[in-house]
Amino acid sequence: MxxxxxxxxxxxxxxxxxxxxxxxxxxxxxxxxxxxxxxxxxxxxxxxxxxxxxxxxxxxxxxxxxxxxxxxxxxxxxxxxxxxxxxxxxxxxxxxxxxxxxxxxxxxxxxxxxxxxxxxxxxxxxxxxxxxxxxxxxxxEKPEERYQNLIKNKSHILQRVPLQYIASYLGITTVSLSRIRARKQPK
Amino acid sequence: MxxxxxxxxxxxxxxxxxxxxxxxxxxxxxxxxxxxxxxxxxxxxxxxxxxxxxxxxxxxxxxxxxxxxxxxxxxxxxxxxxxxxxxxxxxxxxxxxxxxxxxxxxxxxxxxxxxxxxxxxxxxxxxxxxxxxxxxxxxxEKPEERYQNLIKNKSHILQRVPLQYIASYLGITTVSLSRIRARKQPK
DNA sequence: TATAAAAATTAACATTTGTTAATTAAATTC
DNA sequence: GAATTTAATTAACAAATGTTAATTTTTATA
The missing domain is CATH 2.60.120.10 (Jelly Rolls)
Incomplete structure (x- = not known):
């Protein structure tokens, strides 16, 4: 047990x-x-x-x-x-x-x-x-909003799961997810 | 009864x-x-x-x-x-x-x-x-494919339900639905 | 640790949808 | 049945994602 x-x-x-x-x-x-x-x-x-x-x-x-x-x-x-x-x-x-x-x-x-x-x-x-x-x-929501909400409400997923799975979970390609990440977290 | x-x-x-x-x-x-x-x-x-x-x-x-x-x-x-x-x-x-x-x-x-x-x-x-x-x-599926499948598999919906509701059911605007309909059923 | 494989990012261009607004068609109601 | 309202279509442009391909980064493994 x-x-x-x-x-x-x-x-x-x-x-x-x-x-x-x-x-x-x-x-x-x-x-x-x-x-x-x-x-x-x-x-x-x-x-x-x-x-x-x-x-x-x-x-x-x-x-x-x-x-x-x-x-x-x-x-x-x-x-x-x-x-x-x-x-x-x-x-x-x-x-x-x-x-x-x-x-x-x-x-x-x-x-x-x-x-x-x-x-x-x-x-x-x-x-x-x-x-x-x-x-x-x-x-x-749009993919970008879904990603922001994931950060806000389900960050444990982001921490443990490879981005390729997260992209498909959000309904977008890894390319698009990369763009969103680059867009919203400047620097 | x-x-x-x-x-x-x-x-x-x-x-x-x-x-x-x-x-x-x-x-x-x-x-x-x-x-x-x-x-x-x-x-x-x-x-x-x-x-x-x-x-x-x-x-x-x-x-x-x-x-x-x-x-x-x-x-x-x-x-x-x-x-x-x-x-x-x-x-x-x-x-x-x-x-x-x-x-x-x-x-x-x-x-x-x-x-x-x-x-x-x-x-x-x-x-x-x-x-x-x-x-x-x-x-x-893309919105367009969803619409085609609606025609194929759920035509009873199309027959009874106003297009504005169908558009939102497909996840698109009525404008986009009109375009799809115009595109795929020429003449 | 070096090498290979997989994952993530970036770039350029095509495609599709969203938005706003105008127009036409259909349905409601007085 | 004429007038009004609602629904559907069309047009023009903006915005976002998809696609393909190249590049960089990370991870796995020999």
């Missing part, structure tokens, strides 16, 4: 302990693909340490949709919940220490444990709301 | 009949605001007849996020579920015939009726997946 878990996520800690055999730990190197776009997801990850991105490839262009950090669940949810081919790939950015659970075991816990059900529902609805806000920022 | 409901949504029909007192019907004119951005949503609508849009206002710019038609539930879900001020307004486009249920009654049914719970969960996850795809189209 990772030490950090008990501090960060006491609820989950209890559940992992109770259903010990259902969970396992995994340490994976940077740039490791956890799920390939097009495959059906049957694994749910919880990040103990590290940083992960969820991306989509369209005509050879890879776009990062979301970043995940410590104490977050990661999965391609629509694929995980509906058994459909995933629209997204999931890849580690840094070396990651993960708690892993397979879908069958997850289902068992979901059926048996109202606390976990509640926690998971909270988590997915937060994720949904996250999506909504990210989406709104896309349609409300 | 609206006649069309039994055909289109037999599941819901049973539930509406069983919990008759919880639901009421409403007929509202075009351009009627069902929910004002900033207010907390406590109403869930089901469209029997008509067409509704969900929008967001940012610095005076109104952006349409989604359209809803017959046999769909409509609400500002994050507000409805979390009791937070809504990021969106909800407004009729045409005259609408609606089935309405207030949150307290909705909660009662959710608690008592697994069938409704399942139906509602299916509905919200479909809505989530919808969002994801709409979002992906935003970051993958």
């Amino acid at each position: 990772p030490v950090s878990l008990s501090k960060a996520f006491p609820k989950l800690k209890g559940i992992v302990e109770k259903y010990q055999d259902f969970w396992y730990e995994e340490t994976l190197p940077a740039k490791y693909t956890l799920l390939q776009e097009g495959d059906v997801s049957n694994t749910l990850y919880f990040i103990v340490k590290g940083c992960i991105r969820l991306s989509n490839n369209y005509n050879g262009k890879e776009i990062t949709i979301q970043f995940f950090f410590e104490n977050e669940f990661v999965s391609s949810f629509e694929s995980y919940l509906k058994n459909t081919p995933s629209d997204f790939s999931i890849e580690t950015i840094e070396e990651c220490q993960l708690l892993v659970i397979k879908k069958e075991n997850w289902k068992t816990i979901m059926d048996q444990n109202p606390l976990f059900r509640e926690m998971f529902f909270d988590f997915t609805s937060d994720r949904f709301i996250n999506y909504i806000h990210h989406f709104l920022s896309y349609i409300q | 609206p006649v069309s409901l039994s055909k289109a949504f037999p599941k819901l029909k049973g539930i509406v009949e069983k919990y008759q007192d919880f639901w009421y019907e409403e007929t509202l004119p075009a351009k009627y605001t069902l929910l004002q951005e900033g207010d907390v949503s406590n109403t869930l609508y089901f469209i029997v007849k008509g067409c509704i849009r969900l929008s967001n206002n940012y610095n005076g710019k109104e952006i349409t996020i989604q359209f809803f038609f017959e046999n769909e539930f409509v609400s500002s879900f994050e507000s409805y579920l979390k009791n937070t001020p809504s990021d969106f307004s909800i407004e009729t486009i045409e005259e609408c015939q609606l089935l309405v249920i207030k949150k307290e009654n909705w909660k009662t049914i959710m608690d008592q009726n697994p069938l409704f719970r399942e139906m509602f969960f299916d509905f919200t996850s479909d809505r989530f997946i919808n969002y994801i795809h709409h979002f992906l189209s935003y970051i993958q």
Whole structure:
């Protein structure tokens, strides 16, 4: 049991302990693909340490949709919940220490444990709301404003994530991001 | 009980009949605001007849996020579920015939009726997946491609919805939409 | 540590959208 | 049905991003 878990996520800690055999730990190197776009997801990850991105490839262009950090669940949810081919790939950015659970075991816990059900529902609805806000920022703001807001509100992303992923997250090219950075931080 | 409901949504029909007192019907004119951005949503609508849009206002710019038609539930879900001020307004486009249920009654049914719970969960996850795809189209495609795809895949929207709303749905100005239309459908 | 590979920046030009304003078309209402 | 309002289109110019390519910087690794 990772030490950090008990501090960060006491609820989950209890559940992992109770259903010990259902969970396992995994340490994976940077740039490791956890799920390939097009495959059906049957694994749910919880990040103990590290940083992960969820991306989509369209005509050879890879776009990062979301970043995940410590104490977050990661999965391609629509694929995980509906058994459909995933629209997204999931890849580690840094070396990651993960708690892993397979879908069958997850289902068992979901059926048996109202606390976990509640926690998971909270988590997915937060994720949904996250999506909504990210989406709104896309349609409300210009790339440059999105970058400024990233600095203001999500500087942890800027500190840990390579600029190429940030550019695609902002919906622009690395070239354009460089220009914005040069423009707004003179000297 | 609206006649069309039994055909289109037999599941819901049973539930509406069983919990008759919880639901009421409403007929509202075009351009009627069902929910004002900033207010907390406590109403869930089901469209029997008509067409509704969900929008967001940012610095005076109104952006349409989604359209809803017959046999769909409509609400500002994050507000409805979390009791937070809504990021969106909800407004009729045409005259609408609606089935309405207030949150307290909705909660009662959710608690008592697994069938409704399942139906509602299916509905919200479909809505989530919808969002994801709409979002992906935003970051993958140019406005012009989005318009072409709208013609190809969602022509019912084009037929029923004024172009100003479609422009904002595509993330562009009406001027730009006019240009695209002039460009791609010569003569 | 030197070498190679990958990432980030800069430059020049093309393309597209935004903006403002004028014009035409369509819908509303008195 | 005439008058008024709203919606859609067109035009001209400004502004921002995309594209391609070259250059510099950083990171990885032999």
